[in-house]
Amino acid sequence: MLGPLEKLWRESMVLYLRTGVTVLETAADGLKSVEALIEGRSLPPGIDSDRPLDPTTPEAMAFLAGLQGNILKGHGRDHAMHLLVCFGRPRDEAAHAAAVPRIRAWIGRMTDTRVTSAAAQWQDRARETTLTTLMLSSRGYEFLGEKRPRDGAFREGMQERGRRLGDAPVGAWEPRYQRDAAEIHALVIVAARDPETLDSIKEPIDRELAAAGGSILVDERGRQERDSSPKRRAIEHFGYADGVSQPQFVHDAAPAARHYDQRAPLNLVLEPDRHARGGFGSYLVYRKLEQNVKSFEAAVEKVARELGQEPELVGAMAIGRFKNGTPVATQAGPKPGYDPRRDEDFDYDRDPDGSKCPLHAHVRKVNPRGSLGFLVNILAREQRRRIARRGITYTDEDNGTVGLLFMCFQNDIRDQFEFIQRSWANNPEFSEQGTGLDPIVGQAGGAAGPDDSPNWPTGHGSSGRKRIRFDEHVRLLGGEYFFAPSIAGLHALAGGG
Ligand code: HEM
Numbered sequence: 001m002l003g004p005l006e007k008l009w010r011e012s013m014v015l016y017l018r019t020g021v022t023v024l025e026t027a028a029d030g031l032k033s034v035e036a037l038i039e040g041r042s043l044p045p046g047i048d049s050d051r052p053l054d055p056t057t058p059e060a061m062a063f064l065a066g067l068q069g070n071i072l073k074g075h076g077r078d079h080a081m082h083l084l085v086c087f088g089r090p091r092d093e094a095a096h097a098a099a100v101p102r103i104r105a106w107i108g109r110m111t112d113t114r115v116t117s118a119a120a121q122w123q124d125r126a127r128e129t130t131l132t133t134l135m136l137s138s139r140g141y142e143f144l145g146e147k148r149p150r151d152g153a154f155r156e157g158m159q160e161r162g163r164r165l166g167d168a169p170v171g172a173w174e175p176r177y178q179r180d181a182a183e184i185h186a187l188v189i190v191a192a193r194d195p196e197t198l199d200s201i202k203e204p205i206d207r208e209l210a211a212a213g214g215s216i217l218v219d220e221r222g223r224q225e226r227d228s229s230p231k232r233r234a235i236e237h238f239g240y241a242d243g244v245s246q247p248q249f250v251h252d253a254a255p256a257a258r259h260y261d262q263r264a265p266l267n268l269v270l271e272p273d274r275h276a277r278g279g280f281g282s283y284l285v286y287r288k289l290e291q292n293v294k295s296f297e298a299a300v301e302k303v304a305r306e307l308g309q310e311p312e313l314v315g316a317m318a319i320g321r322f323k324n325g326t327p328v329a330t331q332a333g334p335k336p337g338y339d340p341r342r343d344e345d346f347d348y349d350r351d352p353d354g355s356k357c358p359l360h361a362h363v364r365k366v367n368p369r370g371s372l373g374f375l376v377n378i379l380a381r382e383q384r385r386r387i388a389r390r391g392i393t394y395t396d397e398d399n400g401t402v403g404l405l406f407m408c409f410q411n412d413i414r415d416q417f418e419f420i421q422r423s424w425a426n427n428p429e430f431s432e433q434g435t436g437l438d439p440i441v442g443q444a445g446g447a448a449g450p451d452d453s454p455n456w457p458t459g460h461g462s463s464g465r466k467r468i469r470f471d472e473h474v475r476l477l478g479g480e481y482f483f484a485p486s487i488a489g490l491h492a493l494a495g496g497g
Contacts, residue, residue, distance in 0.1 A: 047063050053266065065117050068115060075121070077130075080198075105212065108494030133484055136485065154481045268384070269388050275485060321363060355462055404474075409484070
């Protein structure tokens, strides 16, 4: 019989090996909630952090009015403009002191005239209006001389953190993203139904910013790809349905899930805003990811030849879903008329060793859906890793390249996005020894070994395995970490604290 201490030790070792969660992290989580309680940073009365929000209640509407849009629910528009903003490059301290009030005034004007609250987003469910959000980088807060949001990874910024994530060095990024991180102060996202509206909105933003001494460093346009089905499903450039599985923060009338519950607590993405008591914001990870569609398709065909299988199945074994979204864990081929509302409720319980949906498949790596075991409340811990994805595809007509403007909101960048990227996607030993890298976003950091190659089932449901190399077909071209302040937080920044 194991003594209680020995049992705890064994359980924490297994937990660490399988999920990278340490006992120290568990203790740190506890401290975080105590801190939040002491500082009164919990959610307002009437808003239950453990349940999705019911926006029909007056408390919920009041809460949403203080939150920026696009955090709890994606904007859903087909066109979006992402403006990386520099607040200015003052020559000396005196010039800096003079620049700050002008930038504060610009933030105030943006907040009053353009920024869309989550309440306004909810009221415009037909998505007729444009949706605008304004976020600051850590350097943006520093420029204003303001206290920065507490997340350590946010404070360091993506360029600095990239080494830990196996990211390509900044020198290999797209030239216009190869900025000194100290120049990137803010991100403005405007989403609209058509590109002309975006152009007409950019002009005054650009003018007002220039008058305040700032400038637009990068104007990155997103255009959502859609398939030819009657539903015009959103797809990414490899051709697979995207934006299907998402944590649900808003109450939905759909029947309760039997296998995998998508409902998520608000504090999975929300973080108290230090500049506005009772206000909440969220951290955004922004990454421009170029996709090499030709090389991806060639790699799928090569694996298909070596396994003697159809490319359609092999592609599904790389992603974890067929092109129309059907999970390969539940079906050997795409289900006609696949409907996420009806067919989406699945987990990996009936495929524990990955003979249908391989353990390396992108969706299984980045969301194991409770398949890691039952130790120390492992599902709850795994569920804390979830992110709210808000990406949009892009097409660069000038040089014929395509990709994904990957974006996700979370409460803690290190424990959510970075953990998924580093400890799961990039880790060939996750979720067990010999799994291999995530074939879509796994980054070996330039040092891929033979054991990093995915271990493919030789057929759907087959116990045979074959290790076949699958090169990287997604390349990081640039990005940064941002914080989307609460509306009151933006007013506080505009007014000087
Ligand atoms: C170009 C890069 C990427 C492509 C082509 C891609 C593609 C996809 C596709 C096709 C799906 C399935 C549909 C869906 O559930 O929405 C998916 C799901 C997902 N992806 Fe990615 N993805 C990319 C980057 C990333 C990155 C960088 C991360 C995080 C590190 C990530 C995390 C996720 C998550 C969490 C899911 C949902 C899994 C689930 O809940 O079942 N993806 N992705």
